[in-house]
Amino acid sequence: MSELTVSKALERRRATRHFDPSRPLDEALLKRILSLATQAPSGFNLQPWRFLVVRSARNREKLRACAYGQAKITEAPVAVIVLGHKQPHLSHLDAIVDTQVRLGVLTPEQAAEWKGRARAGMGRQQNLTLWATRSTMLAAMALMLAAESLGVQSAPMEGFDEEKVRAAFGVPDDHAVCCLVCLGHAASTKPFPGRLGLNDVCHEEHFGQPWTLGEEEGPS
Amino acid sequence: MSELTVSKALERRRATRHFDPSRPLDEALLKRILSLATQAPSGFNLQPWRFLVVRSARNREKLRACAYGQAKITEAPVAVIVLGHKQPHLSHLDAIVDTQVRLGVLTPEQAAEWKGRARAGMGRQQNLTLWATRSTMLAAMALMLAAESLGVQSAPMEGFDEEKVRAAFGVPDDHAVCCLVCLGHAASTKPFPGRLGLNDVCHEEHFGQPWTLGEEEGPS
Numbered sequence: 437m438s439e440l441t442v443s444k445a446l447e448r449r450r451a452t453r454h455f456d457p458s459r460p461l462d463e464a465l466l467k468r469i470l471s472l473a474t475q476a477p478s479g480f481n482l483q484p485w486r487f488l489v490v491r492s493a494r495n496r497e498k499l500r501a502c503a504y505g506q507a508k509i510t511e512a513p514v515a516v517i518v519l520g521h522k523q524p525h526l527s528h529l530d531a532i533v534d535t536q537v538r539l540g541v542l543t544p545e546q547a548a549e550w551k552g553r554a555r556a557g558m559g560r561q562q563n564l565t566l567w568a569t570r571s572t573m574l575a576a577m578a579l580m581l582a583a584e585s586l587g588v589q590s591a592p593m594e595g596f597d598e599e600k601v602r603a604a605f606g607v608p609d610d611h612a613v614c615c616l617v618c619l620g621h622a623a624s625t626k627p628f629p630g631r632l633g634l635n636d637v638c639h640e641e642h643f644g645q646p647w648t649l650g651e652e653e654g655p656s
Numbered sequence: 657m658s659e660l661t662v663s664k665a666l667e668r669r670r671a672t673r674h675f676d677p678s679r680p681l682d683e684a685l686l687k688r689i690l691s692l693a694t695q696a697p698s699g700f701n702l703q704p705w706r707f708l709v710v711r712s713a714r715n716r717e718k719l720r721a722c723a724y725g726q727a728k729i730t731e732a733p734v735a736v737i738v739l740g741h742k743q744p745h746l747s748h749l750d751a752i753v754d755t756q757v758r759l760g761v762l763t764p765e766q767a768a769e770w771k772g773r774a775r776a777g778m779g780r781q782q783n784l785t786l787w788a789t790r791s792t793m794l795a796a797m798a799l800m801l802a803a804e805s806l807g808v809q810s811a812p813m814e815g816f817d818e819e820k821v822r823a824a825f826g827v828p829d830d831h832a833v834c835c836l837v838c839l840g841h842a843a844s845t846k847p848f849p850g851r852l853g854l855n856d857v858c859h860e861e862h863f864g865q866p867w868t869l870g871e872e873e874g875p876s
Contacts (some may be wrong), residue, residue: 439661442805446695446798470858474851475666476797479814481849488859495861519863528852535850557815566789570814570835573793577696578666580794581801585662594699594790595777606863615790629701630755631694632748638690639708641715643739643826 440585449584452591455511455620465586466514469619473579478571480554481532482524485575488517488605502600503616508591512618517605518576520568520612525558565612572614579617589622660805669804672811675732675840685806686734693799698791700774701752702744705795708737708825722820723836728811732838737825738796740788740832745778785832792834799837809842
């Protein structure tokens with residue numbers, strides 16, 4: 437199977453409106469997509485993303501009821517509840533640092549120092565939900581682009597009742613519910629809705645200073 | 657120039673430790689990377705990401721002073737302050753919806769309904785910083801992967817003093833400062849620090865239920 441380049445995947449990816457419920461998602465392919473998503477970066481390599489993978493028809497119905505009844509959740513063979521672990525330094529730091537020692541990236545002395553810095557850095561965070569959400573959304577984008585590259589369409593969703601999701605799927609308070617991502621095969625093509633130009637979204641050197649590059653072509 | 661596939665870009669991308677200060681970043685290439693980043697998805701296509709592009713040596717020194725003196729900011733030819741606009745529905749909704757009408761994605765009647773839904777949806781958001789951060793970090797990942805695919809290395813940074821960045825670069829309160837991303841050419845190769853396994857980061861059907869796929873190979 438030929439994969440897409442990053443540019444092509446970014447240009448082809450759309451927030452899928454309807455999935456083909458007759459087309460399942462191969463389990464090995466799902467695993468490959470999730471594994472690629474974990475390649476995203478995170479502060480101190482703490483990898484706060486967690487993927488609650490919902491595949492059973494019954495549980496997708498349950499999730500749909502937490503998301504204003506949106507049909508794509510039951511149409512798609514897979515719905516991922518994307519979570520951000522707010523305290524991975526308390527539970528996973530040793531495993532993460534041990535791996536770095538095993539790979540020869542850190543010496544045992546550096547590992548001890550790294551752990552201290554990671555714990556101190558996390559202790560200074562004023563908003564752990566925001567901290568976890570940042571890296572987790574990097575992984576969510578990696579997930580959607582990896583899927584597109586491998587011939588699987590996606591739909592990110594922010595329209596859901598967080599408290600209902602927590603109650604229905606047992607998500608504890610130390611995990612943020614960042615978004616839902618449906619995965620499957622699109623039943624229809626969605627047109628490109630356009631984007632603001634670089635002139636609209638870029639500032640140069642100081643907030644409010646316009647971007648001076650030409651909009652249609654690079655400068656000579 | 658041959659671009660990378662999504663898989664390759666995800667596997668090659670590292671948080672660059674040191675950039676080669678003698679190698680500038682071509683302006684047309686920078687523009688292409690930023691433009692690809694804007695292809696990320698967002699709720700109601702509101703595109704909250706804003707890129708404050710810092711290239712002058714003087715301003716990179718200034719930014720470095722807001723980020724605990726980290727050398728990569730002055731080594732790299734470009735540092736992007738990645739911002740999340742918390743109220744794009746107040747300033748950019750008309751432009752965004754007009755584009756969709758022009759592209760034939762929405763009829764004028766649908767456009768009016770869309771605007772109403774977007775305003776209502778944004779009115780229900782309880783935390784606009786979190787809302788803006790989510791989509792903005794999707795774009796930040798797109799930015800880093802597009803760069804890698806086009807032969808440019810990156811370094812995401814969360815270690816900075818937000819209030820100092822705001823003061824030095826005039827960032828107003830209605831924009832969240834989500835992260836910094838340095839762009840340029842790496843001066844050295846950083847080893848892969850490893851990742852947690854899917855068994856560690858995936859839950860199946862309900863929080864706390866382990867992922868049942870084999871760790872090393874897909875099920876038969």
